[in-house]
Amino acid sequence: MAFFLSILPIILLIYLMVKRNAWPSYVALPWIAVCVLIIHLAFFGTNIAIVSANVTASIIAVQTPITVIFGAILFNRFSEVSGVTNTLRKWLGNINPNPVAQLMIIGWAFAFMIEGASGFGTPAAIAAPILVGLGFNPIKVAVFALIMNSVPVSFGAVGTPTWFGFGPLNLNDEQILEIGSMTALIHCFAAFVIPLLGLRIMVGWQEIRKNILFIYLSVFACVVPYFLIAQFNYEFPALVGGAIGLLISVLAANRNIGLARVENNLDNNAVSFKEISKALLPTGMLIAILIITRIQQLPFKAWMNDATTWFAVRIGSLGDFEISRGLIFSLKNIFDTSVSASYKLLYVPAFIPFIVTVLIAIPLFKVSFRNATDIFGDSLKRSKNPFIALIGALIMVNLMLVGGEGSMVKTIGKTFAETTGEHWTLFSSYLGAVGAFFSGSNTVSNLTFGSVQLSTAELTGLSTTLILALQSVGGAMGNMVCINNIVAVSSVLGTNNQEGNIIKQTVLPMIIYGIIAALVALFVIPLFYNI
Known part of the structure; x- marks a missing residue:
């Protein structure tokens, strides 16, 4: 009964979002959160103070993903209003008229690099609008972007899922490095198949076959350095691999290497070098700020994560409110429980780099005050439904984590493990996928199910x-x-009530990914590692 009631909300959520006349996420998720709350109070008998504290913590925690979504929408709205997006469309569209080249450069290599620098669903949010601007169907682009943004994710946001996600397990550095090395090898084998499945959403198999040499050139240009770097570092495989892959992909497309010739309707004089440089400036600033603020050898990361208390006050029974020197806003001992929540104003990739980049770029691109206020207003408006959806998602997640070893999440995990026994290798990756599905984060999935x-x-x-x-x-x-990423890319593209349709199209590639992971774990990993 405990397992049934634990997994019921997830099954119900999936049903509501994929059934005919599916519910949008901003309706389904809050109702599922209410369902989880009722199960806690009625069946598990959880103390109401614990439930209330976790609901409050969820409202605070939602600020992290929603501000990132707001930042991504803001950056894209600025790019549209200032003409940056139009210039990039002309430039990227004029590298090569072949749609496969455009999809691989923007949806694979460019997104690969952005994932390595930022994570938080930003690759799809940044790359997808450019592809839509080139004339690709928005719904197909959303599905394509989600499928392609998988291989680099374990090393996204400068390796956060690996070094931070497994932090509570008290592993030594050698173990974490070996985990990263194995992870990269499994992803590299998946990269033989997953980009093809993503491309199939956009173009036919015949077109894929004609351009297969370029496709794999672009794939290998990213994953070879990605794998090599993962042998000695777990922070920069995706970032550096993506940057190298993007450079090689652009150069190869410029020379039509491995690409079928299509009718050349390009305007080689459409965009000057000066215009391209200016249009790339905001993205360059975005990436540069991300790298500078996340390299541990530089002082900025430590400053932004400085948890030394600067200001503290007790807010009645609500809890202890604190502001640290690194502008981390925290609410601790919520309703006199051990539950706490915080928001890192400077470190969460929202104010820095998105908002800061936009504020710097507005005068550089001579955007009028009226247009600037419209950009911010429209971005806030488009963030409304994702905000509601994410509040529901995080309340659901936090409540499912309540109860320690007897929590709903742990009950699901233990039941899966007990059922499969020594064959757990075949199913292990799917438990990680379940964690990412309802938490929206590889890092949170590793934190939740790592133990x-x-x-x-x-x-x-x-x-x-x-x-x-x-x-x-x-x-x-x-x-x-995962709900968070689907909501994020749908919000940026303005596709309404399509979350269920998107999940239907991404679930099969995810299942295939898990099969590849299991096969590599059984037959390839033992050849290279002493296990």
Whole structure:
């Protein structure tokens, strides 16, 4: 009964979002959150103070994803109003008229690099509007962007899912490095198949076959350096691999290497070098700020994460409100429980780099005050429904985590593990995908299920580093179906009430990804690692 009631909300959520006349996420998610709350109070008998504290913590925690979504929408609205997007469309569209080249450069290599720098669903939010501007169908672009944004995710946001996601397990540096190395190898094998499945959404198999040389050139240009860097570092594989892959992909497309010739309707004089440089300036600033603020050897990351208390006050029974020197806003001991929540104003990739970049770029591009206020107003308006959806999602997630070893999440994980036993290698990645589905984050999935995966590996005698690598891969492939990313890309593209339709199209590639991960874990990993 505990397992049934634990998994019921997830099954109900999936049903509501994929059935005929599907509910939009901003309606379905709040109702599922209410369902989880009722189950806690009626069946698990959870203290109402604990429930209230977690609901309050969710409202605070939602500021992180929603401000990132707002920042991405703001950046894209600025790009549209200032003419940046139009210039980039002309330039990227004029690199090569072949649609496969455009899809691989923007949807694969460019998104790969952005994921390595930022994460938080920003690659799809940035790359997708450019593809739509080139004339591709918005719904298909959303599905394509989600499928393609999977291989680099385990090392997204400068490796956060790997080094931070497994932080609570108290692993040594060598173990984390081996997890990263195995994770990269599994992703590299998936990269033989997943980009083809993504492209199939956009073009036919015949067109894919004609351009297969360029496709794999672009794929290998990203994943080869990605894999090599993962052997000694778990922070920069995706960022550096994506940057190298983008450069090689653009150069190859310029020379029509591996691409079928199509009718050349390009205007080679459409965009001057000066215009391209200016149009790339905001994106360049965005990436540069992200890199500078996330390299541990520089002082900025430590400053932005400085948790030393600067100001503190007790707000009655609500809890202890604190502001740190790094402008981390925290509410601790909510309703006299151990529940706390915080928001890192400077470190969350919202104010820095999105809002800061836009504020700097507005005068550089001579955007009028009226247009600037319209940009901010429209971005706030478009953030409304995602905000409602994400509040529902985070309340659901937080409540499902309540109860320690007896929590709904742990009950699901333990039941899966007990059912499969020593065959857990075949299913491990799917547990990671479940975590990403309802949390919207590979990092949160690793935090949530890492301990279950570790204990399962120890009980069954399986390699702990391999099972944790599969967990990380699962969290990445779960990005294809996770609510947060679907809401984010749908909001940026302005596609309404299509979340269920998108999930229907991304779930099969995710299942195939898990099969590839299991096969690599069983037959390839043992050839290279002592497990």
